[in-house]
Structures are given as structure tokens and as C-alpha cells.
Amino acid sequence: ALERTFSIIKPDAVAKNVIGAIYNRFETAGLRIVASKMLHLSKEQAEGFYAEHSARPFFGALVSFMTSGPVMIQVLEGENAVRKNREIMGATNPAEALAGTLRADYAASIDENACHGSDAAESAAREIAYFFADEELCPRTR
Ligand code: CMP
Numbered sequence: 761a762l763e764r765t766f767s768i769i770k771p772d773a774v775a776k777n778v779i780g781a782i783y784n785r786f787e788t789a790g791l792r793i794v795a796s797k798m799l800h801l802s803k804e805q806a807e808g809f810y811a812e813h814s815a816r817p818f819f820g821a822l823v824s825f826m827t828s829g830p831v832m833i834q835v836l837e838g839e840n841a842v843r844k845n846r847e848i849m850g851a852t853n854p855a856e857a858l859a860g861t862l863r864a865d866y867a868a869s870i871d872e873n874a875c876h877g878s879d880a881a882e883s884a885a886r887e888i889a890y891f892f893a894d895e896e897l898c899p900r901t902r
Contacts, residue, residue, distance in 0.1 A: 771829035
């Protein structure tokens with residue numbers, strides 16, 4: 761089915777200057793960028809986005825990393841976009857990520873792992889709405 765998913769290029773990958781390289785992976789796989797912006801997350805924005813992880817031992821480090829520099833956030837649209845984006849990213853831990861995935865190529869550790877992608881259609885809808893107003897989404901008309 762035609763789906764949307766939410767994606768973040770994290771501060772480590774922005775610092776490595778690979779935004780375009782990562783966008784190329786999305787487009788080559790048939791995903792379309794239908795919304796996009798760069799922002800430097802506040803502590804409150806990062807804590808709110810990752811609220812489901814607030815009790816985990818890595819939460820403080822996660823918020824600190826995600827606010828350490830600008831991120832690129834985007835909405836990707838395409839057939840099975842949630843699963844396709846997760847395949848492009850590879851496993852959360854780069855040590856387990858398959859060759860040719862974003863995490864294998866660009867991530868240094870499970871904490872600094874280059875990108876985020878929604879894990880299901882429901883979380884995608886919530887994550888998109890957290891950062892984008894409806895009118896910021898630009899479905900293709902041609
Ligand atoms: P992300 O998909 O952005 O969601 C939460 C992030 O927490 C995850 O990617 C990892 O970068 C980070 N993280 C750090 N340690 C862990 C862990 N043990 N399990 C899952 N996520 C972790």
C-alpha cells in the first residue's frame with residue numbers, strides 16, 4: 761500500500777555531510793520526499809519525540825546526542841514506505857546492520873546511529889504530526 765513514514769538524519773550524519781547521499785538512497789529505492797526541513801532540536805522537542813523511551817537507561821544520552829547539532833527531518837512516501845525505509849537504514853545497532861545499509865555505512869555506534877525511521881504506520885502518523893503541519897506535506901501532483 762502507498763504509505764508515509766517519518767525519517768530523521770541525525771546530528772552525526774549531518775556533521776558527516778551526507779544528507780544528499782542519504783536522500784539519494786531514499787530516491788533510488790523509490791521513496792519520495794514529500795516534506796523536509798532542517799532544525800536544531802531543543803531539549804523539550806527531543807524529550808517529547810522520544811517520550812516512549814523516557815524510562816530507558818540511554819534516554820539522557822539520546823536526548824543529549826539528538827540536540828548536539830542540526831538534524832534533517834523528512835516524510836517519505838511510497839509503497840510499503842515504513843518497511844522499505846527500515847531496510848534502507850539497517851539494524852539499530854550498526855554492528856548488526858547489513859552491508860550497504862545507512863547504519864553500516866554511516867553509523868559509529870548504537871547511540872550515534874545516523875538515522876531514525878518510524879517502526880510502524882501508527883508511529884509514523886504520530887511522528888509526522890509531531891513535526892509537520894498537514895499543509896507542510898506536499899503530495900505529488902505529477
Ligand atoms: P532511534 O530509532 O532513533 O530510537 C531510539 C534511539 O535510541 C535508537 O534509534 C538508538 O539510536 C538509541 N539507543 C541507544 N541505546 C539503545 C538500545 N539499547 N536499544 C534501542 N535504542 C537505543
